[in-house]
Amino acid sequence: MAPEQARRYRPRLVDEPRPTTFDVDAVNERGETVPTAIAGEHPLTVYLDKRELVTLMTLGAAPAHLALGYLRNQRIVASVDEIAAVQVDWETDSVAITSRSLAEHGTTIWDDAERGEALEGRLGKRTVTTGCGQGTVFGDLMEELDRIRLPGEKRLTEETLYTVMDRVRRHESIYKVAGAVHGCALCSNAGEDRGEILRFVEDVGRHNAVDAIAGWMWLEGVSGDDKIFYTTGRLTSEMVIKCAQMGIPFLVSRSGLTQMGWDIARRIGITMIGRCQGRHYLLFTGRERFIRLPATAFA
Incomplete structure (x- = not known):
């Protein structure tokens, strides 16, 4: 499916999905050994400008999109235009996200005093949710709800x-x-x-x-x-x-x-x-x- 809006800028992605299922032996109710598919589960540690943010347990089918969506939904990065590259490395079970600030100017997102302090506060304030696995929402998301405007005319x-x-x-x-x-x-x-x-x-x-x-x-x-x-x-x-x-x-x-x-x-x-x-x-x-x-x- 082609994107609805052409973008002039895209971060560089090095994405490598993991196998989603693995075959193991199981014994059924008749005592028979049967090859059975089970879902994969892998740790994926997210780094932003060399700083560790979180380790997500994931199937591994869309690791780069997962990391980007995590930054978006946690309000850690305001726009995808701020990101220079996303690199998935399953040898280290990690995904390294590099900001354009670091790639182009040699300064990290954390180096800006005001922004760094705001991010520290966001990362430090956690609301534990009922989500499977990681299930944590950072920052004052509940307080930001009143600023969200959904289109009222849609049906x-x-x-x-x-x-x-x-x-x-x-x-x-x-x-x-x-x-x-x-x-x-x-x-x-x-x-x-x-x-x-x-x-x-x-x-x-x-x-x-x-x-x-x-x-x-x-x-x-x-x-x-x-x-x-x-x-x-x-x-x-x-x-x-x-x-x-x-x-x-x-x-x-x-x-x-x-x-x-x-x-x-x-x-x-x-x-x-x-x-x-x-x-x-x-x-x-x-x-x-x-x-x-x-x-x-x-x-």
């Missing part, structure tokens, strides 16, 4: 929702082979391609899959205002916040949600739909943006 039809659900169900996935992973999809909500999957990512933690899609959107200059975000995982506060940061007004899941996720979605104005299975769904927030088919219209 999601029931027909498009069913298209998304069907395409995700039929999409080739690691989960069908090995289980043990979460999947996320970014889908179109515009034109003749409504419901089309633009990017699909699986990882051992749902927040990793979200970050990888966020990194891809950042890199390709893809806007979220006419998109639908689908996840197999539960809709927690972290998932809702990240969706809002990506500018996406529609959030869909086959799973349930938490009270804080519901409260934040209402506060921001996200249309949130959960428990999506077959032709069943539950519309929790943002019903004013949702258009039902005539046969199932609201009374």
Whole structure:
């Protein structure tokens, strides 16, 4: 899929996905030894201008996008234009991100006193979330929610929702082979391609899959205002916040949600739909943006 907006600048990427599944022997209920696929899991330590930020446990399918999305969603770097290079090295289980400041001027992001102090404060203030694995949101993200503005004029039809659900169900996935992973999809909500999957990512933690899609959107200059975000995982506060940061007004899941996720979605104005299975769904927030088919219209 070609990016929606041509970018004049792209950081240099050295990306190397890891194998997503491995075959091991298991013994079934009849005592038979059977080769069985299991999901990969690898540590990936993220460095920014030679400073260690975090170690993420990941499937390793989209490591560069994951690292970029992590920086974006944690508000550590404001724009992808600040980044000169992203280099993944599985020999050291790391990804090194180099800023343009370091590449062009020899000074790191941390050398600027004011910015360095602000980043230190952001990295030091943590909110532990319910995300699988790392699941931590840095900084005052909760306080930044009121500054997020989602497009109020966008609408999601029931027909498009069913298209998304069907395409995700039929999409080739690691989960069908090995289980043990979460999947996320970014889908179109515009034109003749409504419901089309633009990017699909699986990882051992749902927040990793979200970050990888966020990194891809950042890199390709893809806007979220006419998109639908689908996840197999539960809709927690972290998932809702990240969706809002990506500018996406529609959030869909086959799973349930938490009270804080519901409260934040209402506060921001996200249309949130959960428990999506077959032709069943539950519309929790943002019903004013949702258009039902005539046969199932609201009374």
